[in-house]
Amino acid sequence: MSAPLLEVRNLSRRFDVSKPWLNRVIERTDKVYLKAVDNVSFSINKGETLALVGESGSGKSTIARLIVGLLDPSEGEILFEGKSLSAGLQGAEARRLRRKFQMIFQDPFASLNARWRVSDIIAEPLKVFERGLSSLDRRRRVGELLELVGMSAEDGIKFPHQFSGGQRQRIAIARALASKPEFIVCDEPTSALDVSVQAQILNLMKDLQNEFGLTYLFISHDLSVVRHMANRIGVLYLGRLAEVAESKTLFLQPKHPYTRMLLDAVPDLEMTGRKRKRVEGEIPNPIDPPSGCAFHPRCPFIFDRCKAEIPALLENGISQTACHAVEERRI
Amino acid sequence: MTEPVLSVRNLTVEFPTRRGTLTAIDNISFDIAPGEVLGVVGESGAGKSMTSAAVIGLIEPPGRIAGGEIKLNGKRIDNLSEKETRKIRGKKIGVIFQDPLTSLNPLYRVSQQLIETIRTHLPLSEADARKRAISLLDEVGIPAAARRIDDYPHQFSGGMRQRVVIALALCAEPDLVIADEPTTALDVSVQAQIIEVMKKLCAERGAAIMLITHDMGVIAETADRVAVMYAGRIAEIGPVRDVIKDAKHPYTSGLMGSIPSLTSDLERLVQIPGSMPRLSAIPKGCAFNPRCPQVFDRCRVERPDPLDVGDRKVACWLYDDRKEQAA
Numbered sequence: 001m002s003a004p005l006l007e008v009r010n011l012s013r014r015f016d017v018s019k020p021w022l023n024r025v026i027e028r029t030d031k032v033y034l035k036a037v038d039n040v041s042f043s044i045n046k047g048e049t050l051a052l053v054g055e056s057g058s059g060k061s062t063i064a065r066l067i068v069g070l071l072d073p074s075e076g077e078i079l080f081e082g083k084s085l086s087a088g089l090q091g092a093e094a095r096r097l098r099r100k101f102q103m104i105f106q107d108p109f110a111s112l113n114a115r116w117r118v119s120d121i122i123a124e125p126l127k128v129f130e131r132g133l134s135s136l137d138r139r140r141r142v143g144e145l146l147e148l149v150g151m152s153a154e155d156g157i158k159f160p161h162q163f164s165g166g167q168r169q170r171i172a173i174a175r176a177l178a179s180k181p182e183f184i185v186c187d188e189p190t191s192a193l194d195v196s197v198q199a200q201i202l203n204l205m206k207d208l209q210n211e212f213g214l215t216y217l218f219i220s221h222d223l224s225v226v227r228h229m230a231n232r233i234g235v236l237y238l239g240r241l242a243e244v245a246e247s248k249t250l251f252l253q254p255k256h257p258y259t260r261m262l263l264d265a266v267p268d269l270e271m272t273g274r275k276r277k278r279v280e281g282e283i284p285n286p287i288d289p290p291s292g293c294a295f296h297p298r299c300p301f302i303f304d305r306c307k308a309e310i311p312a313l314l315e316n317g318i319s320q321t322a323c324h325a326v327e328e329r330r331i
Numbered sequence: 332m333t334e335p336v337l338s339v340r341n342l343t344v345e346f347p348t349r350r351g352t353l354t355a356i357d358n359i360s361f362d363i364a365p366g367e368v369l370g371v372v373g374e375s376g377a378g379k380s381m382t383s384a385a386v387i388g389l390i391e392p393p394g395r396i397a398g399g400e401i402k403l404n405g406k407r408i409d410n411l412s413e414k415e416t417r418k419i420r421g422k423k424i425g426v427i428f429q430d431p432l433t434s435l436n437p438l439y440r441v442s443q444q445l446i447e448t449i450r451t452h453l454p455l456s457e458a459d460a461r462k463r464a465i466s467l468l469d470e471v472g473i474p475a476a477a478r479r480i481d482d483y484p485h486q487f488s489g490g491m492r493q494r495v496v497i498a499l500a501l502c503a504e505p506d507l508v509i510a511d512e513p514t515t516a517l518d519v520s521v522q523a524q525i526i527e528v529m530k531k532l533c534a535e536r537g538a539a540i541m542l543i544t545h546d547m548g549v550i551a552e553t554a555d556r557v558a559v560m561y562a563g564r565i566a567e568i569g570p571v572r573d574v575i576k577d578a579k580h581p582y583t584s585g586l587m588g589s590i591p592s593l594t595s596d597l598e599r600l601v602q603i604p605g606s607m608p609r610l611s612a613i614p615k616g617c618a619f620n621p622r623c624p625q626v627f628d629r630c631r632v633e634r635p636d637p638l639d640v641g642d643r644k645v646a647c648w649l650y651d652d653r654k655e656q657a658a
Binding site: 055056164166167194195196197198199200202203206221223224225227228251261262264265266267268269270282283 | 594
């Protein structure tokens with residue numbers, strides 16, 4: 001097997017959520033940290049789509065921001081083509097690597113500058129990464145990019161507010177493609193869109209992946225979207241990976257009790273009349289997560305070890321799971 | 332047939348603007364039977380929430396009901412005064428909004444909000460109202476309700492807050508509950524719980540539900556009948572299984588095809604080209620005609636009325652027997 005394009009090793013990120021210094025002194029409290037991402041490792045091969053799913057507060061978006069460098073990791077390493085991104089990347093090397101990364105954000109109403117024309121928005125990465133380009137060539141490239149995402153070159157003179165949500169997300173995709181990236185982090189790219197528009201954007205993203213051999217890290221809370229887009233899926237719960245599996249395997253043979261619960265909770269559009277198991281409880285407060293396995297208060301297969309020991313992500317034959325019960329072959 | 336709880340006939344809602352009148356709801360009719368769950372689906376701008384606003388008399392001026400009538404238990408409610416509407420709202424019609432954080436007042440304890448609502452509509456003493464509030468919170472599945480009732484809304488999690496809102500909507504035993512995107516702000520595992528609670532409690536009380544959502548999955552699990560809305564009109568309305576398994580209107584089938592499936596493997600999703608028209612530019616004839624794969628001449632000229640197709644009504648010329656001669 002070839003070396004992975006992106007590798008994440010033992011990545012953690014803590015946020016300081018303490019009260020102000022004076023309150024801490026008066027109330028004699030310690031600093032409080034929120035572990036948004038806790039010891040997460042995974043790798044993505046070239047040309048594949050890895051999806052991260054999880055409910056709110058599971059650390060999906062934090063991982064996306066850590067990878068593109070919008071946040072710095074507290075611990076752990078991110079390697080792109082075998083080179084570490086966290087070890088103070090500087091100058092030309094940084095620019096060479098960074099241009100291979102792009103990100104598509106969730107809300108196309110917030111991610112495009114409302115005061116810029118669309119052509120300026122798309123041209124900005126070109127100005128940064130391709131300084132030799134003449135303004136005429138740049139304009140031509142912007143036109144090509146707009147057509148690539150199914151819009152017309154004349155749309156460039158308009159402002160973002162003149163477009164619908166789906167069209168704006170196309171503009172965001174065109175901007176992401178401007179620097180000819182190899183790897184795109186997509187943070188809930190369609191969750192602000194209607195289903196029929198979502199279908200258009202998902203189809204477009206798949207077409208672009210086939211055309212340019214792109215690699216996606218696809219973040220979503222919608223299991224059916226993830227199943228449609230991803231080759232492999234990682235399920236996050238309270239900042240830790242609960243399960244990593246091939247897309248099909250995950251849906252046919254979910255192993256981790258949390259994955260099973262999540263799949264059970266998805267509304268059944270096929271109307272098979274399947275009896276669903278009752279879902280119990282909610283995600284606990286991440287500031288004060290449960291001891292041991294974070295899922296143990298909601299888990300139907302709980303036993304003593306789960307309360308005491310954090311399970312490691314281990315191979316189980318068909319996928320990787322972080323569960324003591326699966327490891328001991330009790331479920 | 333029993334008399335419907337809610338009966339909407341030829342409802343039209345208009346917004347006069349400087350550039351002419353916009354029709355947000357265009358001549359829609361539907362009924363909800365006692366104890367029935369009617370799902371209303373559609374994409375943003377289809378008029379789902381406007382329909383519910385018209386029913387509860389909360390259309391913001393300059394918007395107004397320009398035609399048609401709304402009947403609750405046989406009595407017209409669309410032409411009542413504000414004072415009379417307020418008596419119905421909360422008492423006869425309970426409402427659950429999308430965001431539980433904005434439908435609860437953050438400055439009042441949950442107990443105060445519940446007791447105030449109960450006492451507005453029912454002749455109970457403070458102590459009795461409190462007892463009732465606690466038993467309601469217990470029923471919607473809030474653990475240790477007697478202790479938590481004096482908490483403020485921010486002390487509850489999102490799912491628990493939505494349970495409080497459900498309790499609030501049900502506290503005067505309404506005949507109709509309007510749930511406007513009740514689970515959109517929630518995670519899937521919590522969504523399943525909320526839907527279950529809502530359905531169970533309304534069934535126990537015999538209350539009808541008008542469930543507004545953009546999520547077909549939620550409709551499939553919950554509703555008895557479904558109305559698919561497009562550009563302020565009802566494209567198709569009928570039993571939920573028929574509509575989902577065998578959509579008749581081209582818009583419904585496009586919508587169903589664009590939802591990624593959890594069981595089948597398709598390389599590409601069905602895609603409806605374009606997007607919903609703006610209210611100021613609704614095309615002549617059938618509103619869906621520029622995006623429709625089966626469009627023919629008549630669709631561009633003449634607006635289709637809902638036609639009976641089996642158990643359902645479909646607003647599409649494809650199902651008119653006379654289409655050949657007209658075309």
